[in-house]
Amino acid sequence: xxxVRGVVASVRAMIAGGATHIGVATDHVIESFRNSLWPGYKTxxxxxxxxxxxxxxxxxxxxxxxIVVWPMIxxxxxxxxxxxxxxxAANPRVNRVFICTPDKDLAQSVRGTRVVQWMSRTRxxxxxxxxxxxFGVPPASIPDYLALVGDSSDGFPGLPGWGPKSTSAVxxxxxxxxxxxxxxxxxxxNAANAQALARTLVVQRDRALLFRELATxxxxxxxxxxxERLRWTGASR
Numbered sequence: 001x002x003x004v005r006g007v008v009a010s011v012r013a014m015i016a017g018g019a020t021h022i023g024v025a026t027d028h029v030i031e032s033f034r035n036s037l038w039p040g041y042k043t044x045x046x047x048x049x050x051x052x053x054x055x056x057x058x059x060x061x062x063x064x065x066x067i068v069v070w071p072m073i074x075x076x077x078x079x080x081x082x083x084x085x086x087x088x089a090a091n092p093r094v095n096r097v098f099i100c101t102p103d104k105d106l107a108q109s110v111r112g113t114r115v116v117q118w119m120s121r122t123r124x125x126x127x128x129x130x131x132x133x134x135f136g137v138p139p140a141s142i143p144d145y146l147a148l149v150g151d152s153s154d155g156f157p158g159l160p161g162w163g164p165k166s167t168s169a170v171x172x173x174x175x176x177x178x179x180x181x182x183x184x185x186x187x188x189x190n191a192a193n194a195q196a197l198a199r200t201l202v203v204q205r206d207r208a209l210l211f212r213e214l215a216t217x218x219x220x221x222x223x224x225x226x227x228e229r230l231r232w233t234g235a236s237r
Contacts, residue, residue: 003054004061010120011067014100021088021230023223024062025080026055028071032079034154034214041214042155066236070223082109082217084224089115091227098125104151105215107131108142136168137175144176147212148201156211159200166191177201177208 007024014022030044044052062069070080081099088097089111097115099106110116110131117126124130132138137145148167150158169189174180181187182202184194191197201208224230 001054001057003051004058007058008061008065010100011062011065013120014098015232019098020232021094021227022232023068023070023080023084023230025070025072025077025084026059027077028055028059029073032072032076033074034076037210038156038214040155040157042153064236066232066234068224068230075218075221078103078105079218080221080223081106082219083221084230085109085115086219087224088227088230094227103153104135105142105146105154105217107135108139108215108217109219110139136164137171141171141175143212143215143217144171146215147177147208150211151215154214156214158211159204159208161193161197161200166193166197170197177205177212 011022011024030042030047032041035041035043059069059071070077070084072080078101081101085097085099086109088094096113098118099109099115100118100120102117102119102121106117107126110126110128113127116130118124119126126134128139131142135142135145145167146158148158148162148171149164150156166189169191170180170187173187173189180198180201182198184191184198187194187198
């Protein structure tokens with residue numbers, strides 16, 4: 001029950017801190033449509049059964065608190081958070097949207113200072129400038145960044161030789177995979193292995209595009225049609 005208590009405590013802290021509208025996404029089923037795209041994508045294998053057994057209890061506890069819950073099956077919790085943040089940010093009545101997770105892929109959903117990530121452990125607010133400071137690229141380039149460096153938590157490795165420094169240096173100039181020249185001489189970056197990186201990108205272009213698809217979060221899930229549906233009004237029972 002430790003996981004349930006931890007999440008419930010975090011939600012209560014958000015409410016105490018002034019949050020008025022809240023939604024929580026869960027991975028009701030660990031697998032998603034991405035598993036059909038890449039066989040190595042994350043699954044429930046290796047997760048402590050005691051932790052897995054708490055997922056339904058967490059959803060019930062949050063619902064009892066009066067919190068809107070999005071249990072994801074075909075998609076992932078991160079897709080729900082990306083979609084919810086996009087819907088909420090489009091509403092002029094919303095002052096600010098906080099995405100309460102440190103997950104790297106959610107950095108792509110940050111927009112200026114209006115949509116930000118909240119790191120509860122460090123109490124850090126990461127806006128668009130913070131994303132650039134952390135990864136060396138703006139939010140729009142995060143899927144490309146993860147495609148090249150990989151994301152071990154999601155189970156895809158990236159391309160050989162492409163580390164965080166070289167990736168941020170190249171993407172900070174070109175933005176997206178398609179815009180990166182095949183001739184490394186045009187990169188004008190300080191990377192001793194630039195030519196080797198360019199060859200790898202040419203040879204493994206299709207794999208890089210696939211990894212970017214895996215890293216790109218959905219923003220079109222119809223989770224709610226009115227942000228007022230997320231207003232917290234107290235426990236439901």
